Amino acid sequence: MILTRGKKGQEYRTEQINLQENLLRRLEVLGLTEGTVISVVNKNFNGSMIIRVRGTRFAIGKKVAEGIFVREVKQK
Amino acid sequence: MTNVAFIGNPNCGKTTLFNAYTGAKLKVANWPGVTVEKKEGAFRFHNGNFKLVDLPGIYSLTSYTMEEIVSRDYILSDEVDVIVDVIDASALERNLYLALQLIELGKPVVLAFNMMDIVKERGMEIDFHRLPEMLGTPVIPISARKRSGLDILMHTVAHHKENDSNKYFEHHHEEESLHKHDHHKEFAMVYSDEIEDKIDVVSKRLSKKYKEIQNVRWHSIKILERDAEILKKYPIETEDILTKNYETEIINQKYDFIHEVIHECLVNKTEKEVFTDKIDRLLTNRFLGLPIFLMIMAVVFFLTFRIGDALKEVFAGWLDIFSAWSEAVLLALGTGEVLTSLIVEGIIAGVGGILTFLPNIFILFLALAFLEDSGYMARVAYVMDGIMEKVGLSGKAFIPMVLGFGCTVPAVMASRTLENPRDRLKTIFITPFMSCSAKIPIYVLFSGMFFPENPALVAFSMYVIGLVLGIVVALVMDKLDKKSSDDLLLIELPEYKTPSLRTVIIYVWSKIKDYLTKAGTTIFVASIILWGLLNFNVTGLVADSSESFGAQIGAFIVPALKPAGLGYWQIAVALIAGLAAKEVVVSSMSVLYGIEDISSNAGMSEMMVLLAAQGFGALNAFCLMIFSLLYVPCVAAVATIRKETNSTKHTVFSIVFQLFIAWVMATLVYQVGSLFVG
Structure with a gap:
C-alpha cells in the first residue's frame, strides 16, 4: 500500500520508492531506503505527514508520501 | 595556521x-x-x-x-x-x-x-x-x-593535523571476511565482497589514469554511486563494472555498519522523546495546528503593539524633554535660527522620533527569537503545507515568509533552502509583502492617530492583508506558470527545546543594533537631506516649505497618487524618502510637518490637526498604510533580491511589480471606501 494510507502510530517497512531521481536520492541520504522502517507520527488533511525514520522526525508532503510503498510491520 | x-x-x-x-x-x-x-x-x-x-x-x-x-x-x-x-x-x-x-x-x-x-x-x-x-x-x-x-x-x-600514521581498526563483524581484499584493518567502512571487488577495480583504473587523485577509494565509491560531478571530472571506462546502480546498496551497508556501531557504543538507548511528541500532538494536530499558528502570530503582534506602545510613551516623554532642552541650550548658546532648526526639527525630530519605536521592535524580535529557537519554525512548514501546496509552493517556502515579518533581507536569503529555482524566485517575489518591522512605526503612528478605538486591530489587519496578498500573488503566478512545481515538502523536525538565553540575546541585540545603526546613518542622513529640501529652493532659504525643492519634487508625483487618496506633496515626499528605509516615512512626516515629538500623544494630535486641515482623513491614512506595506522594499532589501536572484531583470520586475500592486490596492480601497465614507 502507499504510505499516505498509513495509520497514525503504526510502523511500516518500505518496499519500493517511486519518486523522481532527485528526491529519491535526498530520501536515501536521510536513511530512507528500501527496507527502512517508517513510523507514522501524524497526518494532515492534505496528505502531508510527519514520519519518524531512523530516530529522526521528518515532515513530508503528500506527493512524497504517495511515492513510498510500504507494508505494515506486525507489532509484537 | x-x-x-x-x-x-x-x-x-x-x-x-x-x-x-x-x-x-x-x-x-x-x-x-x-x-x-x-x-x-x-x-x-x-x-x-x-x-x-x-x-x-x-x-x-x-x-x-x-x-x-x-x-x-x-x-x-x-x-x-x-x-x-x-x-x-x-x-x-x-x-x-x-x-x-x-x-x-x-x-x-x-x-x-x-x-x-x-x-x-x-x-x-x-x-x-x-x-x-x-x-x-x-x-x-x-x-x-x-x-x-x-x-x-x-x-x-x-x-x-599531522597524524597520518596507520590507524588500527578493531571490528567484530559476525562473519569475518575471508576475502582476498580484506580491508577491515585499513578502513572503518568496509562493504560487501561484491562491492569491495568493484571498488578495487575502479581504484586501479582511476589511479592509473589520474595520478593526482589523493583519495582514490572515496572517488571509486562515488563512481559506483554514479555521482554526476565525479564521473564528469574523472571519466573512466566503467561499462563492465557498473552493471547496476550500487548507490542504494552502499547507503544500506553504511547504515548497517552504523547499527553495529550504535549497538556496541550506545548504552541505555531509551527513547525518552515523549516531550517533543506530546507538544507535537497539539501543535501539529490536523484540526488545531493552523488555528494555533494564527493565534501565536496574533499574540506576537498584540504584544508588539500593546506593550510596545505603553513603553513607547515613556520614550516619547524623554524625547520631549530632550528636544525642549536642546532647543533651550542652542538658543542660550546663541546658535543661529537655521542651525537650531536643522538640529531640532531635522535631526532630533527625525532620528529621535524613530528611536521611540525601539520597544515595539524589541518585543517583535524577542518573540521571533523564541519562535525560531524553540523548534516551532519547521512545524510551521508542515502546518502551512496544505495552503502553500494549493498555490504551487511547498510548506517550506513559508519559513522565509515568517522571517519576513522581522526583516526582508534575511528572509530573502533564507529562500536558499528551497531546492527548486522557480519556487525560490516565486518566494523571493512574495516575501516583501510580509510586513517587516520597519513598517511598525508607520502603523503605530497612523492607526494611533486615525483609529484611536482599535489601533492594534488596524495594525494587525496590515499583516493579514500582506500575508493574504502574498499567497494570492503566488497563486496567480502558479496559474500563469504552466509547469507544476516539484519542490515537495521534506524537512527535518528538530526536538523542541527551551530557547537558550545566549541565543536569544545575540539575536535580539543584533536586531536592535541594526535598528540603532539605521537610525544613526540612513535615517540621520535622510532627515538632514529632507530638512534641506524643505527649507531651500533655487532662491535660497524659504519661509514656507510649500515653495521648497521638496514640495516641487512631491508635486511632480502627486497626480499619480491622487486616485489612491495620497495626493499630497508631503505624503509623496515621505514615500520617496521611505525607499531608503521604511521608518523614514515616519521620520519624514515629523520633519515635513515640523513636529518634534511625533510619537507622543501631543505630537500625534498636533499632526492630525495639520493633516485633517488638508482633508487627509481615516480612509487616507488606511490607504497610506496599505501603500507603505506593499510598495518597493527598502534599498537594502532590493540589493539582497538582486544578489539572490542574480538577475537585474528579475530585480527590476520585482520593483515595478510591487509598486504596481501597492498603487492598485491603495486605489481600490480608496475608491471603494470613498463611496461609503462620502
Missing part, C-alpha cells in the same frame, strides 16, 4: 560552536538551514593560529542541493587541514552517516559529539573508548551550548 572546517547535519550546532570559538555573533536558531553561506573566523589557541570555517549543514556528501555543493567543494579543496564533523549525539544514527562519508575521504577528521547535555538528560551513555576503535578517528564529547569540551576538541584538532 591550521584551517579547520566545521561540517555536519543541519541544525547540529555548528554555528553555535563557531560562535563559541571565535566570539562571533552569527545567527543560530532551531530549524534546519539557518546557515546558508560559509563563514570564516579566526582565533588563537595555545600559541597556534586557527582559521575556522562554518559550512551550511548537509546530510550527505552527494551533490543534489546548493548547500551540499558548497560544503563538499570546500571540504574537497586543499584549503582544509582538519575536518571537524559536528555530530548531534542525540540523533546518532543519522549523523553518523555523514561521518562515515567524511572518514572515507581520507582527510584528518575529528568527530565532535555535540549536545552531550541532552544525551545525559535522556539517560543515555556513549562508549567513547570503543567508538574511536571502530571508526579510526578521534571522538570528543562536547556541548557547544554549555561550552564544555571546547579546549579538548581544539587540542585534538591541533594534534590530529
Whole structure:
C-alpha cells in the first residue's frame, strides 16, 4: 500500500520508492531506503505527514508520501 | 595556521560552536538551514593560529542541493587541514552517516559529539573508548551550548593535523571476511565482497589514469554511486563494472555498519522523546495546528503593539524633554535660527522620533527569537503545507515568509533552502509583502492617530492583508506558470527545546543594533537631506516649505497618487524618502510637518490637526498604510533580491511589480471606501 494510507502510530517497512531521481536520492541520504522502517507520527488533511525514520522526525508532503510503498510491520 | 572546517547535519550546532570559538555573533536558531553561506573566523589557541570555517549543514556528501555543493567543494579543496564533523549525539544514527562519508575521504577528521547535555538528560551513555576503535578517528564529547569540551576538541584538532600514521581498526563483524581484499584493518567502512571487488577495480583504473587523485577509494565509491560531478571530472571506462546502480546498496551497508556501531557504543538507548511528541500532538494536530499558528502570530503582534506602545510613551516623554532642552541650550548658546532648526526639527525630530519605536521592535524580535529557537519554525512548514501546496509552493517556502515579518533581507536569503529555482524566485517575489518591522512605526503612528478605538486591530489587519496578498500573488503566478512545481515538502523536525538565553540575546541585540545603526546613518542622513529640501529652493532659504525643492519634487508625483487618496506633496515626499528605509516615512512626516515629538500623544494630535486641515482623513491614512506595506522594499532589501536572484531583470520586475500592486490596492480601497465614507 502507499504510505499516505498509513495509520497514525503504526510502523511500516518500505518496499519500493517511486519518486523522481532527485528526491529519491535526498530520501536515501536521510536513511530512507528500501527496507527502512517508517513510523507514522501524524497526518494532515492534505496528505502531508510527519514520519519518524531512523530516530529522526521528518515532515513530508503528500506527493512524497504517495511515492513510498510500504507494508505494515506486525507489532509484537 | 591550521584551517579547520566545521561540517555536519543541519541544525547540529555548528554555528553555535563557531560562535563559541571565535566570539562571533552569527545567527543560530532551531530549524534546519539557518546557515546558508560559509563563514570564516579566526582565533588563537595555545600559541597556534586557527582559521575556522562554518559550512551550511548537509546530510550527505552527494551533490543534489546548493548547500551540499558548497560544503563538499570546500571540504574537497586543499584549503582544509582538519575536518571537524559536528555530530548531534542525540540523533546518532543519522549523523553518523555523514561521518562515515567524511572518514572515507581520507582527510584528518575529528568527530565532535555535540549536545552531550541532552544525551545525559535522556539517560543515555556513549562508549567513547570503543567508538574511536571502530571508526579510526578521534571522538570528543562536547556541548557547544554549555561550552564544555571546547579546549579538548581544539587540542585534538591541533594534534590530529599531522597524524597520518596507520590507524588500527578493531571490528567484530559476525562473519569475518575471508576475502582476498580484506580491508577491515585499513578502513572503518568496509562493504560487501561484491562491492569491495568493484571498488578495487575502479581504484586501479582511476589511479592509473589520474595520478593526482589523493583519495582514490572515496572517488571509486562515488563512481559506483554514479555521482554526476565525479564521473564528469574523472571519466573512466566503467561499462563492465557498473552493471547496476550500487548507490542504494552502499547507503544500506553504511547504515548497517552504523547499527553495529550504535549497538556496541550506545548504552541505555531509551527513547525518552515523549516531550517533543506530546507538544507535537497539539501543535501539529490536523484540526488545531493552523488555528494555533494564527493565534501565536496574533499574540506576537498584540504584544508588539500593546506593550510596545505603553513603553513607547515613556520614550516619547524623554524625547520631549530632550528636544525642549536642546532647543533651550542652542538658543542660550546663541546658535543661529537655521542651525537650531536643522538640529531640532531635522535631526532630533527625525532620528529621535524613530528611536521611540525601539520597544515595539524589541518585543517583535524577542518573540521571533523564541519562535525560531524553540523548534516551532519547521512545524510551521508542515502546518502551512496544505495552503502553500494549493498555490504551487511547498510548506517550506513559508519559513522565509515568517522571517519576513522581522526583516526582508534575511528572509530573502533564507529562500536558499528551497531546492527548486522557480519556487525560490516565486518566494523571493512574495516575501516583501510580509510586513517587516520597519513598517511598525508607520502603523503605530497612523492607526494611533486615525483609529484611536482599535489601533492594534488596524495594525494587525496590515499583516493579514500582506500575508493574504502574498499567497494570492503566488497563486496567480502558479496559474500563469504552466509547469507544476516539484519542490515537495521534506524537512527535518528538530526536538523542541527551551530557547537558550545566549541565543536569544545575540539575536535580539543584533536586531536592535541594526535598528540603532539605521537610525544613526540612513535615517540621520535622510532627515538632514529632507530638512534641506524643505527649507531651500533655487532662491535660497524659504519661509514656507510649500515653495521648497521638496514640495516641487512631491508635486511632480502627486497626480499619480491622487486616485489612491495620497495626493499630497508631503505624503509623496515621505514615500520617496521611505525607499531608503521604511521608518523614514515616519521620520519624514515629523520633519515635513515640523513636529518634534511625533510619537507622543501631543505630537500625534498636533499632526492630525495639520493633516485633517488638508482633508487627509481615516480612509487616507488606511490607504497610506496599505501603500507603505506593499510598495518597493527598502534599498537594502532590493540589493539582497538582486544578489539572490542574480538577475537585474528579475530585480527590476520585482520593483515595478510591487509598486504596481501597492498603487492598485491603495486605489481600490480608496475608491471603494470613498463611496461609503462620502
